[in-house]
Amino acid sequence: MTPRTLTVRVGASLLLDGDAVRVVEFDGRSVVVHVLADGSYRSVALAEFAVRARALGEAESDDGDPALVLAGLSAPSASRWRPARGMSGRC
Known part of the structure; x- marks a missing residue:
């Protein structure tokens, strides 16, 4: 996990709001x-989660939202994922 990447998977400990x-x-x-x-x-809806979640220990910054690494998705789920309006969908 980097300051700009957030791994989302069951069991992950994060900060939300x-x-x-x-x-x-x-x-x-x-x-x-x-x-x-x-x-x-x-x-929380995934798009909202992407805006509000942070890695534990991450310093607060105003330089943008973290990218998501969708590690918790199975291949069929990942193929159905579409980015919300305004999100690039790139990891």
């Missing part, structure tokens, strides 16, 4: 996370 979370489900369209601070679960 500043909260430490663990990815518990990833289907290629949405990501379900377990919020470690309060034990709640949240479902």
